Amino acid sequence: MRKEETQDSVLVKDYMNGKEVALELLIKRHQQRVFSFIYSKIQDRDITEDIFQDTFIKVIKTLKKGNYNEEGKFLPWVMRISHNLIIDHFRKSNRMPSFKNTDEFDIFSVIGDGTLNAEKQLIKDQILSDVRDLVEELPEEQKEVLKMRIYMDMSFNEISENTGVSINTALGRMRYALINLRKIIEKNNIILIN
Numbered sequence: 001m002r003k004e005e006t007q008d009s010v011l012v013k014d015y016m017n018g019k020e021v022a023l024e025l026l027i028k029r030h031q032q033r034v035f036s037f038i039y040s041k042i043q044d045r046d047i048t049e050d051i052f053q054d055t056f057i058k059v060i061k062t063l064k065k066g067n068y069n070e071e072g073k074f075l076p077w078v079m080r081i082s083h084n085l086i087i088d089h090f091r092k093s094n095r096m097p098s099f100k101n102t103d104e105f106d107i108f109s110v111i112g113d114g115t116l117n118a119e120k121q122l123i124k125d126q127i128l129s130d131v132r133d134l135v136e137e138l139p140e141e142q143k144e145v146l147k148m149r150i151y152m153d154m155s156f157n158e159i160s161e162n163t164g165v166s167i168n169t170a171l172g173r174m175r176y177a178l179i180n181l182r183k184i185i186e187k188n189n190i191i192l193i194n
Contacts, residue, residue, distance in 0.1 A: 008074035016063055023063075027056060030075055034082055037153070041086045051089060055082040076152050076162070083153055134184050142177035145170050 008029075014022035034055060039048040058081050062068050068077075135143055144163065148154045154162070159170045 012063065012068060012074055016066065016068070023060065026074065030078060033075070034078055037079060038082050038086060042089070047089065051082060051085050054085050058085070076148070076154070079152050079154065083151075134181060137184055138177050138180055142173050142180060145173040146177040146181075149174055 008026065011022040011026050015026070031052075035048065035052050038051050038055070039045070042048045042051065055078060059078060135146060138146065145159055148159045148162065149156070156167050156170050156174075160167045163170065165173075
């Protein structure tokens with residue numbers, strides 16, 4: 001896996017230095033995974049293709065501006081872009097899906113109600129910001145797994161590949177992250193409901 005990340009970062013540098021073919025190689029390498037991820041959320045081939053194209057248009061614009069600094073984490077960065085575009089799509093069509101996280105903890109599920117007034121939106125943003133701050137208090141290994149799972153929507157198999165640990169270890173870290181997060185929430189008497 002490390003080797004592929006190095007190759008990604010080399011290809012990104014090559015593209016940023018004017019070698020157009022480098023981007024083609026990056027897209028070919030990751031298109032199946034990115035496309036499958038988008039399709040799993042959208043369930044519509046045409047819209048999936050649109051979002052897939054928009055994802056790489058955004059990738060190209062960011063690279064051309066020289067604003068890419070993900071330190072060799074090209075695929076998670078691309079997945080994050082596609083995830084944000086999926087959310088934008090559902091917001092525009094005014095129907096948010098329920099992103100399944102875990103049975104016991106779904107504070108991260110995105111609320112999509114087009115009628116949210118400004119005050120409610122501010123409260124919701126504050127809650128999400130508070131949760132992000134709480135996540136930062138977790139031990140590094142737990143925080144890494146939780147962010148990959150919740151924010152990047154990576155499978156435990158992908159997390160295992162990206163972190164170099166077994167799937168069971170990744171699952172264990174996620175479990176402890178959620179337990180510790182709940183303890184932090186209780187300890188600080190934080191109310192996460194608006």
